[in-house]
Amino acid sequence: MSVLRSLNVLVVDDHDHMLAIASTILRAAGVRTVHEATDGAAALDILSAKPIDLALIDYNMFPLDGVELTRRVRTGTDGVNMHLPIIMMSGHAEKSRIHAARDAGVTEFLAKPLTAKSIIERIKSVILNPRPFVKIDTYCGPCRRRKEAANYDGPLRRAVDADPSFNAA
Template identity: 50%
Template sequence: MSQFARVMVLVVDDNHYMRVIVCTMLRAIGITLIREASDGAEALEIVRDWRPDVIILDLVMETIDGIEFTRLIRRGTDSSHPYVPIIMMTGHTDRRRVLEARDAGVNEIVAKPLTARALIDRLKSVINNERGWVKSSTYVGPDRRRRTLPGYKGPFRRTADKADGKM
């Protein structure tokens, strides 16, 4: 039995063939509890009734794109599953788009064209290495800080924390 046998995944992409490719990759590693949506609006409907363990979605889609979908899941007043890990697939990997996705609350980003290894690595990351959660007036999502400084000895990690006299 695969380590992923009980993992439920929602795949969201407006390109049918991309959904087929992603679902084929997921099945190859033992994930069979898969649902598909062709856009963000359909995905929101699915998430109302089904609580996937992971959502894999495209950035660029009609109606509701991946960024807006993530914001609605993370911050929507009627969101039924705000903490679900989200992996965003995109061919738009310029810094601005990556930061926009991160700031919307995406857990991981995988570049298109996808490789099975990249997708599996991101899945393992969100399943096995759950990051802390941040909820503030301007951001809701996984902790965006990925580095742990080896010599760090306190609760504050930002440069501004010293200036505030908190250290």
């Protein structure tokens, strides 16, 4: 995928081995600019100083974990792009963790162990099939609805669905 060459990607993982694996996969796939951070605070520093197009963030880090880092990015208060595509990585892919990541505003979720194929598929999904961005009082991030059922005639799932002033940016 030739578009990968132009991406500036940030990889955040507190395990040096996993950081090296993810970065190596990205470079082998053609990504020329890969920035690395070993914790959420260092990631915020990079995000506020450099133009990053996509971030791969580990779920379980200390002291600032991937979910909290995602929430901070989505608020935009740290001087970072709140619309940044974020792929969350985790060796623990229980439903509760996936939901926590989704509710924090991640764009995609990737279970470890990482493979080149799984990383490229998630990046393609983010680039080729972007979801609308939603910013409301209780949530900021990509629309959590994966698909719209054209023939759905059941009850509304969100109060804002009935609000004509709702704006999905």
